[in-house]
Amino acid sequence: MAKTIENYFDELRGTRLWRSVFRSGAGSSTLHRALAIQQNVFLHLFSTKVRKRMLSFSATWYLGTLTFGTFLILVITGILLMLYYHPSVPQAYADTKDLQFVVSSGLFLRNLHRWSAHAMVLLVFAHMFKVFYRGAYRPPREFNWVIGIILLLLTLLLSYTGYLLPWDQLAFWAITVGSNIASAVPVLGNKVHFLMLGGNLVNANALLRFYVLHCMILPLTAILFIAVHFWRIRKDGGLYSHQSEPKTIAAKPVLAAREGAQ
Numbered sequence: 180m181a182k183t184i185e186n187y188f189d190e191l192r193g194t195r196l197w198r199s200v201f202r203s204g205a206g207s208s209t210l211h212r213a214l215a216i217q218q219n220v221f222l223h224l225f226s227t228k229v230r231k232r233m234l235s236f237s238a239t240w241y242l243g244t245l246t247f248g249t250f251l252i253l254v255i256t257g258i259l260l261m262l263y264y265h266p267s268v269p270q271a272y273a274d275t276k277d278l279q280f281v282v283s284s285g286l287f288l289r290n291l292h293r294w295s296a297h298a299m300v301l302l303v304f305a306h307m308f309k310v311f312y313r314g315a316y317r318p319p320r321e322f323n324w325v326i327g328i329i330l331l332l333l334t335l336l337l338s339y340t341g342y343l344l345p346w347d348q349l350a351f352w353a354i355t356v357g358s359n360i361a362s363a364v365p366v367l368g369n370k371v372h373f374l375m376l377g378g379n380l381v382n383a384n385a386l387l388r389f390y391v392l393h394c395m396i397l398p399l400t401a402i403l404f405i406a407v408h409f410w411r412i413r414k415d416g417g418l419y420s421h422q423s424e425p426k427t428i429a430a431k432p433v434l435a436a437r438e439g440a441q
Contacts, residue, residue, distance in 0.1 A: 239418060242306035242309055246299060246306055250299060250401070252291065252292075253296060253337075256295065260292060263277065263278055263285065266344070266390035268382070268383045268386060271344065272346040275289075275346065275347070296338050299338075303331050304331070307327060307328075310327065320411075322411060323412065323415060326407055327408065330404050330405065330408060333397055333400060336392070337393060337397050337398070340389045340393035341389075342389075343381075343386060343389040346386060351381055354376075354381050354385065355381050358385075359372075
């Protein structure tokens with residue numbers, strides 16, 4: 180009897196190499212396959228069945244999808260901008276001018292990155308307002324609401340840390356004002372100010388710190404929380420809908436009255 184592709188794949192999943200990489204789902208039983216989906220974030224993001232009303236525009240206005248789309252645009256354009264940028268003084272300003280006047284399509288690339296950042300901030304706020312208005316923060320979705328708030332803060336921090344990178348007058352004084360506001364925090368204000376700038380003044384240390392935060396630490400943290408956010412949507416029963424929530428059944432007064440009369 181000739182072996183099919185599925186037979187070869189089953190044999191591959193039974194090998195020691197496969198089991199060393201994928202800790203569950205190595206067997207052919209339904210339990211193992213279910214564990215593979217339940218314990219894997221990537222396999223759990225996409226549902227095999229979705230209620231049709233969940234895909235309608237009125238359910239979410241596609242705000243979450245649009246927000247994620249702008250984030251992907253920011254990641255792609257940000258990587259391309261990193262090819263022409265040096266986080267040093269005064270080279271950062273010269274690279275910004277080269278992107279605007281020398282690099283082919285550099286102005287379009289920079290403006291696409293900047294306007295996508297503005298759009299992401301607007302979409303995140305609109306998405307939060309929509310979720311709050313629909314009451315999707317209620318149990319059992321309260322944990323995912325907290326994740327959404329963290330993503331909102333990360334979005335604002337991404338926009339703020341990218342402000343300094345052009346190293347022009349607008350960026351310099353915007354960061355100066357923001358860091359001075361942070362220094363007004365009771366007790367820890369001076370320490371927060373020093374930690375933000377890597378010193379007491381907006382200089383090369385501050386530029387390098389904001390560059391690392393904007394290009395590495397904050398995006399990777401955002402990707403982690405976005406994955407958890409999508410995963411929790413599935414674990415909490417899909418997108419929120421009033422029809423999907425359990426309803427309490429109250430006793431019918433007419434029926435109770437009849438039983439009392441009898």
